Amino acid sequence: MTTRTACPYCGVGCGVAGVAEGRALTVAGDPAHPANLGRLCSKGSALGSTVGLEGRLLHPAIAGRRASWTEATRLVARRFSEAVARYGPDSVAFYVSGQLLTEDYYAANKLMKGFIGSGNIDTNSRLCMASAVVAHKLAFGADLVPGCYEDLDLADLVIFSGHNAAWTHPVLFRRMETARARGQRHVVIDPRRTDTAEGCDLHLPIAPQTDVRLWNGLLADIIRRGAVDRGYIAAHVSGFADVEAELAGSDQSVHAVAADCGVPAADLETFYRLFAETPRTVSLFSMGANQSTQGVAKGSAIINVHLATGRIGKPGACPFSITGQPNAMGGRETGGMATTLAGHMDFDDVARARVQRFWGAPTLAAAPGLKAVDLFEAVREGRIKALWVMATNPAVSLPDAGRVREALERCPFVVVSDCMAETDTTAFAHVKLPALAWGEKSGTVTNSERRISRQRPLFPAPGEARADWRIVADVATAMGFEGFDWTSPAQVFREWARLTAYENDGRMLNLGPLAGITPDAYEALEPVQWPVTAEGGTPRLFTDGRFQTPDGRARMVPVAARGPAEALDAAYPLALNTGRVRDHWHTLTRTGLAPELCRHAPEPYVELHPADAEPLGIADGRLTRVQTRRGEAVAIARVTDRQRPGAIFLPLHWTEAYAPNGRANPLVAARVDSRSGQPEFKHTPARVRPYRET
Ligand code: SF4
Numbered sequence: 001m002t003t004r005t006a007c008p009y010c011g012v013g014c015g016v017a018g019v020a021e022g023r024a025l026t027v028a029g030d031p032a033h034p035a036n037l038g039r040l041c042s043k044g045s046a047l048g049s050t051v052g053l054e055g056r057l058l059h060p061a062i063a064g065r066r067a068s069w070t071e072a073t074r075l076v077a078r079r080f081s082e083a084v085a086r087y088g089p090d091s092v093a094f095y096v097s098g099q100l101l102t103e104d105y106y107a108a109n110k111l112m113k114g115f116i117g118s119g120n121i122d123t124n125s126r127l128c129m130a131s132a133v134v135a136h137k138l139a140f141g142a143d144l145v146p147g148c149y150e151d152l153d154l155a156d157l158v159i160f161s162g163h164n165a166a167w168t169h170p171v172l173f174r175r176m177e178t179a180r181a182r183g184q185r186h187v188v189i190d191p192r193r194t195d196t197a198e199g200c201d202l203h204l205p206i207a208p209q210t211d212v213r214l215w216n217g218l219l220a221d222i223i224r225r226g227a228v229d230r231g232y233i234a235a236h237v238s239g240f241a242d243v244e245a246e247l248a249g250s251d252q253s254v255h256a257v258a259a260d261c262g263v264p265a266a267d268l269e270t271f272y273r274l275f276a277e278t279p280r281t282v283s284l285f286s287m288g289a290n291q292s293t294q295g296v297a298k299g300s301a302i303i304n305v306h307l308a309t310g311r312i313g314k315p316g317a318c319p320f321s322i323t324g325q326p327n328a329m330g331g332r333e334t335g336g337m338a339t340t341l342a343g344h345m346d347f348d349d350v351a352r353a354r355v356q357r358f359w360g361a362p363t364l365a366a367a368p369g370l371k372a373v374d375l376f377e378a379v380r381e382g383r384i385k386a387l388w389v390m391a392t393n394p395a396v397s398l399p400d401a402g403r404v405r406e407a408l409e410r411c412p413f414v415v416v417s418d419c420m421a422e423t424d425t426t427a428f429a430h431v432k433l434p435a436l437a438w439g440e441k442s443g444t445v446t447n448s449e450r451r452i453s454r455q456r457p458l459f460p461a462p463g464e465a466r467a468d469w470r471i472v473a474d475v476a477t478a479m480g481f482e483g484f485d486w487t488s489p490a491q492v493f494r495e496w497a498r499l500t501a502y503e504n505d506g507r508m509l510n511l512g513p514l515a516g517i518t519p520d521a522y523e524a525l526e527p528v529q530w531p532v533t534a535e536g537g538t539p540r541l542f543t544d545g546r547f548q549t550p551d552g553r554a555r556m557v558p559v560a561a562r563g564p565a566e567a568l569d570a571a572y573p574l575a576l577n578t579g580r581v582r583d584h585w586h587t588l589t590r591t592g593l594a595p596e597l598c599r600h601a602p603e604p605y606v607e608l609h610p611a612d613a614e615p616l617g618i619a620d621g622r623l624t625r626v627q628t629r630r631g632e633a634v635a636i637a638r639v640t641d642r643q644r645p646g647a648i649f650l651p652l653h654w655t656e657a658y659a660p661n662g663r664a665n666p667l668v669a670a671r672v673d674s675r676s677g678q679p680e681f682k683h684t685p686a687r688v689r690p691y692r693e694t
Contacts, residue, residue, distance in 0.1 A: 004030050006445055006453040007044045008099065008438035009585050011323030012036065012172050013447025014044055015527065018439070020458040025051050025439065029171075034527055035149060035447055041170035042583050042597065047439075049594035051459070057421040057434040058463025069464060069474070072431055076388070077478035079413045083385040084116055089365075091385045093120035093375050096336055097392035098128070098325025101443030101455060103492035104468035105327070107484070108390065109335035109342055111472055112369075114361035115481040119347070119369025120384070122338040124392045125328040126372040128287055130676040131295025132321035133332060133339075138296070138557050139303045140542070141549035142344045143332050144508055147282065147318030148449040148529065148539040153179050154316030157278040160188045161211065161302060162288015162682075166195035167582040169286075169322055169448075185278075187271055189214065190288055191577070192607070192649060193642040202271055205644055207262035208575040208683050212294055213561035214268070215301035217257030219308055220247045221272040232310030236545035239556035243304055246558035260561070262644075275305075280316035287324060287579060291681040295673040297559040304556045312554075313542030322448045329446035333509055333530075334496060338369035339677075343500045344509040358502045360483055371677030372398065373670050380407035388415040390468060391435060393587040395424035396655050399668035399679040400630055417471055420589045424656045434465040438590075441467060443489045444525070451537070452511075453527045490522035500530075508541060508548055564683040565671040568646075572685035574612060575647040576628060578664045579681070584653045592658060604635040604662025607649040608688060613639040616690060623691035626650055628667040628684050634691060635662055648686060 007014040015033020019026050025048040031038035060072035067075075083091045094112050096105065105123075112121040136143045149172065152158060158176055165173040173196065176184065188197040189204045189211065197203040206214055222228055223244065233240050250256075254272065258265035275281060283306065289298040303319045311317035323329055335342035345351035347367055356364040370378055376398060378384045387408075398404045408414055408428035416429035419437035426432055439458045446452050469492050473484035486492045494517055501512030510531045517525070529537035546552045568575060583600040585591045592598065606626050608618070618624050620639040625632055626648065635650060643649060654662040671680045 005456040011448040036171045039171045046594040050590045061432040089118035094388045096123045096390045098125045098328040099391040102330035103443040103489045105334040105336040106496045107469040107472040111476045113365040114359040117363035119365040123331045123336040128324035130678040131290040134296045134676045135299025140547045146541045147320045155282040157281040159283045161285040163286035164194040164196045191644045209564045210261040211298045220252030227276040229310035238553045243556045243558045283319045286322045293565040293680045295678045296675045300557040300559045327445035376407045386413040393423045393425045396587040400670040401665040451529045490519045574686045576684040576686035578652045581651045606635040607638045607643045609643045609645040611645040625689040628686045631666045
């Protein structure tokens, strides 16, 4: 029997058609899923190699010994309750994941913000797109993604800003390759000549962290050319004059901008002209833009250009933030981020009272909680007494990961719910709770275009593993809270959909028509984009020029170009950029199981330009030390002119088990964008040395 489900990897959210026999699985792309229309990338195609039970956590464990669910649940409930009673609600925290389903996220957020009464639930999505969230809120009044994948088919020009789509969102990239055949043009803004940049129409290999300068320069150029849509601005946009004044404060000539960005003026001129002449333009932005202390400013600068030209809410025209994880969007929607209450509502009095009423909650978080980096620092400083990590591996994935390990070691009580028994993070757990994995879970995810899809089970639950929403609900009930007596994911989803419609005063995140969905209809739910109306989904937002701000107008936000938080110097003269490789996912817990995926990049490597390698005697293929002020990694040198001189790239995936000396994130400074809390993974001062030299 074929089961239609959704891929667990990236934010494209491809539909997967799977046939299971015992634990064996064959997969194909779901031809009926609108995100991928039958395609799968290498990771999706290899799902069958990753669903074995080897290494799985199948039973609860306390201090390393097997325990019953009852014992483990009671212990977690007691330790969290004791910490709250003794030190207050902000002494506990959840750190959750874009791997969770929307139902899981909803349950965890309800427990933390509604019943424990703290905002301290944050998600690893903080690491991938928190800056875009803030930029959306500033411009549109809420975290609203304007466009849809169809816009990528319709656009005549697609700009990839810090987005190596060919590797990170391959199926979407293939979709655009089809559009290229009919004349769509691609401009790539990226310090690296990535696979996305290879063969594009124009690659702008900007100096690291000069994106704001480039986008501000584009807006200034558009104004000079008279290509601004004055009518659209007059009717729908505020703040244009403020942005114009900000631009006037520095030299915005093409030559000056090109010099600052380190690209040829003629190429920049070509890009600016192309943009001005192409109404159907989509500007994609992803980690390369977001993972920066200027992440919000970059998002705002991109959105400003689209608002000034009225290129939003129209077919083939929008700024488009693409998410990394399969359900990063679900976390943004339900309140999995410390900065949002739930359902895109903030912590204002009206929203707080509304959500408290809806939940019948005894208390409600009064203010946003700690964002990921601050949260682990609070753990390290002893302010957090009990921490629950769900479906993620912060000991590998957070910046300055050595400090995170220190935090986990010091924390009096660490719970980890995960499908894997041994990760770098479970090593610190006092209690391990076995969670269902992909292929066993049932629920929903939302992809980058706001499309909700079902993840359906292909296998029965192994051992004693349970759904995350149920684990949370059982702990909540054991803590003495009511309102967690769901018996199925459909019930959780119905409650979530009801919340989006509850006293809705114009919030676009609205699933109202699904609030009464029957169990059978939930099982059969077809992919649908929110807002959901009686007629169905909504592919494109802002088609009427109305936004979710109090006056309905979008806001342009003045942004100034700044350098990175930590400047290069003589001791550390290279800009270290960490990121993903084509065939691996996060910390290898799943893709590391598939031999066909390990072949592409079997070991840690560092890419560097010949001009940086040769003076140090570093040859291609040789072991190389990558050093920052926080530590060292050892990796194979890939000497290549795909890298800019002065910049190096180190993949993030390797863990203690796979390559303890090749871990990238212990090297990265935990510096964050002050508004989004997103870390600057794309710029840490570094140096390289041949391995023989210490
Ligand atoms: Fe999965 Fe993303 Fe590949 Fe689609 S593009 S198959 S969602 S990893």
